[in-house]
Structure formats: C-alpha cells, structure tokens
Amino acid sequence: MNAFASQDPRTPALPPVAAFDELDLPVAVRELLTELGVATPFPIQAATLPNALAGRDVLGRARTGSGKTLAFGLPLLVRTAGRRAESRAPRALILVPTRELAQQVADALLPYARVLKLRLTTVVGGLSIGRQAAALREGAEVVVATPGRLNDLVARKDCRLDRVDITVLDEADQMADLGFLDQVTEILDLVRPDGQRMLFSATLDSDVDQLVERYLDDPVRLSVDPSAAAVATMEHHVLQVHGADRFATATEIAARDGRVIMFLATKAAVDRFTAHLRGSGVRAEALHGGKSQPLRNRTLERFRSGEITVLVATDVAARGIHVDQVDLVVNVDPPADPKDYLHRGGRTARAGESGSVVTLVVPDQRKDVVRLLGDAGIRVRVTQVRSGEAELTRITGARKPSGVPVEGSAPSTEGAKRGGAAFRGMGTVPGKPGRAKNESRRAAEARKTAEARQAARIRKGR
Numbered sequence: 384m385n386a387f388a389s390q391d392p393r394t395p396a397l398p399p400v401a402a403f404d405e406l407d408l409p410v411a412v413r414e415l416l417t418e419l420g421v422a423t424p425f426p427i428q429a430a431t432l433p434n435a436l437a438g439r440d441v442l443g444r445a446r447t448g449s450g451k452t453l454a455f456g457l458p459l460l461v462r463t464a465g466r467r468a469e470s471r472a473p474r475a476l477i478l479v480p481t482r483e484l485a486q487q488v489a490d491a492l493l494p495y496a497r498v499l500k501l502r503l504t505t506v507v508g509g510l511s512i513g514r515q516a517a518a519l520r521e522g523a524e525v526v527v528a529t530p531g532r533l534n535d536l537v538a539r540k541d542c543r544l545d546r547v548d549i550t551v552l553d554e555a556d557q558m559a560d561l562g563f564l565d566q567v568t569e570i571l572d573l574v575r576p577d578g579q580r581m582l583f584s585a586t587l588d589s590d591v592d593q594l595v596e597r598y599l600d601d602p603v604r605l606s607v608d609p610s611a612a613a614v615a616t617m618e619h620h621v622l623q624v625h626g627a628d629r630f631a632t633a634t635e636i637a638a639r640d641g642r643v644i645m646f647l648a649t650k651a652a653v654d655r656f657t658a659h660l661r662g663s664g665v666r667a668e669a670l671h672g673g674k675s676q677p678l679r680n681r682t683l684e685r686f687r688s689g690e691i692t693v694l695v696a697t698d699v700a701a702r703g704i705h706v707d708q709v710d711l712v713v714n715v716d717p718p719a720d721p722k723d724y725l726h727r728g729g730r731t732a733r734a735g736e737s738g739s740v741v742t743l744v745v746p747d748q749r750k751d752v753v754r755l756l757g758d759a760g761i762r763v764r765v766t767q768v769r770s771g772e773a774e775l776t777r778i779t780g781a782r783k784p785s786g787v788p789v790e791g792s793a794p795s796t797e798g799a800k801r802g803g804a805a806f807r808g809m810g811t812v813p814g815k816p817g818r819a820k821n822e823s824r825r826a827a828e829a830r831k832t833a834e835a836r837q838a839a840r841i842r843k844g845r
Contacts, residue, residue, distance in 0.1 A: 425450030509676025
C-alpha cells in the first residue's frame with residue numbers, strides 16, 4: 384500500500400485499513416458502497432478514512448484519479464449527518480478549482496448524501512446565481528463550490544460560513560496555479576476556526592505550504608506518490624513528426640477506436656481542429672473556456688456516454704475532469720511546463736486503470752519536450768513516425784478517418800482548411816508561441832498537397 388504515515392511526531396496517524404468494513408460507517412453507507420461496486424479502498428482512501436472519521440485535520444498528497452473524492456467525501460458526509468443546516472448556513476464545504484470538478488465531486492457524493500438525508504448543492508460560476516442562492520436559502524448541509532462564486536454569494540449575504548464545521552480544499556495546487564489563493568483564504572477566515580480541515584494536493588509547493596501552516600492544526604500527513612503512480616500505470620510516448628505531416632498524423636490518431644482527449648494550446652486552434660475532425664468523419668467536440676457552462680456540461684456528458692469519442696480541449700479539461708475508460712491522451716501542442724503535462728496525463732490511467740500519453744513534436748521541439756518530461760520525473764524514448772505507418776498504428780491505434788462528415792458539419796473543404804490552419808502555427812517550443820522555424824519550401828508544398836488530398840476525400844464523401 385503506497386501511503387505513508389504522518390511525519391508529525393506529536394500525533395501519529397492511525398493505521399490504514401484494508402476494507403471498508405473495518406471502519407465505523409453507517410449501515411446505509413456500507414450497503415451503498417456494495418451496491419455501487421466499491422469493494423476495496425484505494426491507498427489514499429485506506430490511509431485517510433480512519434483519520435478523517437476521527438476528526439483529524441488531514442494533509443493528503445495524491446494525484447487526480449487516485450480516489451480522493453471518497454477519501455474526504457465519506458468522512459465529511461458521515462460526520463455531518465444529523466446536523467441540520469439553517470437557511471443560508473451550510474455545515475460542510477468542499478472547495479475545488481473548476482466548475483467541472485465541482486460537478487464531478489457533487490455527482491460522486493450525492494448518492495451517499497441522499498442515504499444520509501443530507502442536502503447537497505453546487506455553487507459555481509457560469510450558472511444562475513439566483514438559483515444557487517435559492518438552494519442555499521432552502522438549506523443545504525453540504526456545499527461544493529468554486530471560490531469566486533462562493534465569495535460572490537457571501538458578499539450578497541446569500542451564504543454565511545460561520546456554521547461550517549468541516550472544510551475540504553481539493554486540488555489545492557491547481558487553485559494556486561489559477562490564482563485563487565486570496566479568495567480561498569478569505570473563505571477559510573470565515574469558517575469555524577475550531578472546525579476540521581482537509582487539504583488535498585498533487586504537489587506541496589510554497590503557496591500550498593502557507594495554507595497548511597495557517598489553517599491546518601496538527602495535520603496527519605498522508606501521501607500517494609503522484610509521479611510513481613503515473614509512471615506505473617501509464618505509457619509515455621514522444622512522437623517526432625515532420626511539420627507538414629503533423630496535421631494528418633493527429634487526424635489519424637483521432638480516428639482510432641475508443642475515447643481520446645487531444646490538447647491544443649488555444650481556443651481558436653481547438654475550434655478549427657474540431658471542425659476539421661467532424662468534417663473528416665470523427666465524432667469530436669470542443670471544450671474550452673470560451674464555451675458556456677451548460678454547453679461544457681453537455682459536451683462532457685456526450686463524451687462520457689460515448690456519443691462522441693474525441694474531446695478536443697485546451698488545458699481547461701486537464702483540471703480535475705474524470706471520464707472512465709479514456710485510454711489515450713494526445714498532446715497535439717506540447718504542454719508549457721511539467722505540471723501541465725501531469726494534469727493533462729491525469730485524464731487517463733485513473734483509479735488503477737492503464738493508459739497512454741502521446742506528445743507530438745517537430746524536430747526542433749524534441750530536446751525541449753524531453754527535458755520538460757525529465758523535469759516531470761518521466762523518461763521517454765522518442766519515436767519518429769509518419770501518417771499511415773504501421774508504427775503509428777501500433778503505438779496509438781491510429782487509422783484513416785472515414786471521410787463521411789459527422790451530422791451537423793459541413794461536407795466541404797472549409798473544415799480541412801480550418802483544421803490545417805490550426806496546425807500551421809505549431810512547431811513551437813513549449814511555452815513560446817510562434818510558427819515552426821525555417822519551414823522549407825518543400826515541406827510547405829507537401830503540407831498543401833496533404834491538405835488538398837484531405838479536402839478531396841471530404842468532397843467525395845470517402
């Protein structure tokens with residue numbers, strides 16, 4: 384079991400458990416765990432649950448997909464059960480960095496909240512603040528929130544936090560990366576000072592350490608090593624492609640069987656490439672911060688249900704989203720830093736499953752990307768590939784797309800042209816925008832030829 388006991392000599396951690404039956408959980412919760420097929424606790428759950436149920440403050444280090452939600456969620460719900468919330472005054476709070484993660488956490492905990500007769504509501508931006516205020520007025524024992532929207536509701540006096548007994552900060556490092564720490568500290572200053580606090584983070588840098596020192600009281604420190612877990616359950620590939628062939632290579636990977644998430648650097652590039660894929664016969668949809676929250680929710684639901692097989696996204700999708708059976712993540716644009724790589728890769732190989740992460744690079748990106756992955760604790764071998772080759776298929780399952788446009792996409796050359804445009808700005812060093820350096824006339828001509836052939840296939844409906 385890869386969980387480590389408290390490093391605090393004053394109060395040692397309680398030993399981890401091997402089964403949920405070893406815990407003093409309500410019968411209704413144990414029955415629901417069995418009904419949902421949750422048989423054996425994951426390492427972070429086994430280590431956290433005894434301590435959190437005992438009321439200890441917890442500092443948990445674990446990557447996304449390791450089972451954190453139940454690790455903090457079950458103790459929060461069990462310890463809140465029987466405490467009725469007054470209007471506008473919740474009893475337990477879970478803070479997360481993104482809207483999608485808030486919905487995911489709420490969905491995971493709602494069945495347990497119901498059997499414990501607890502009212503749970505979600506408070507996030509992008510949706511009606513009036514409806515969220517109404518839910519708080521009616522009374523909710525548990526609130527899952529993003530910091531900005533919760534602070535808005537507090538400022539409007541639609542929510543007060545002085546009755547909050549248990550507070551969880553999930554993905555604290557992502558909150559720091561997104562610039563939310565000031566909002567988080569405002570919230571923590573309002574909850575009960577003698578309440579229980581649990582903080583979970585994949586990394587414990589200086590910003591997160593400051594939160595720990597200020598708000599956690601003698602926390603038990605528990606860890607599931609994120610780098611070791613990632614390396615153990617993922618394959619990591621760097622595929623070197625010629626700039627002119629990058630477009631066709633990414634398209635063939637997208638046409639594979641199974642769910643795949645593909646990351647690009649900008650919203651415009653995501654939209655262009657998605658339009659091209661749909662015109663080529665790939666069931667793809669775009670996800671980025673420029674989409675409304677209801678549309679983002681619908682897109683994720685269609686991806687989870689299998690109605691679409693390819694999610695083309697900016698880094699917004701790397702922040703805490705969980706979709707089962709995503710066995711491939713493709714960095715069409717290399718990530719800007721090691722944290723971004725780990726967040727993107729965390730969309731696959733979740734909760735003990737296996738998966739692969741593929742990063743496409745042009746020759747002048749190779750050294751920078753290999754160095755970036757080394758900083759992330761990952762060593763890879765670079766493989767040179769071309770579209771249509773057996774080696775590309777072996778690594779990624781790539782195949783030629785059908786060429787039959789997906790319903791709702793225009794069967795014209797426009798999708799191919801716009802998709803090609805999404806790639807003409809690539810070939811950049813991670814984190815440094817710009818076009819591929821010194822592209823030769825021969826490469827440019829080859830690219831135009833490839834795009835023309837793709838457009839011809841679309842026109843012919845192949």
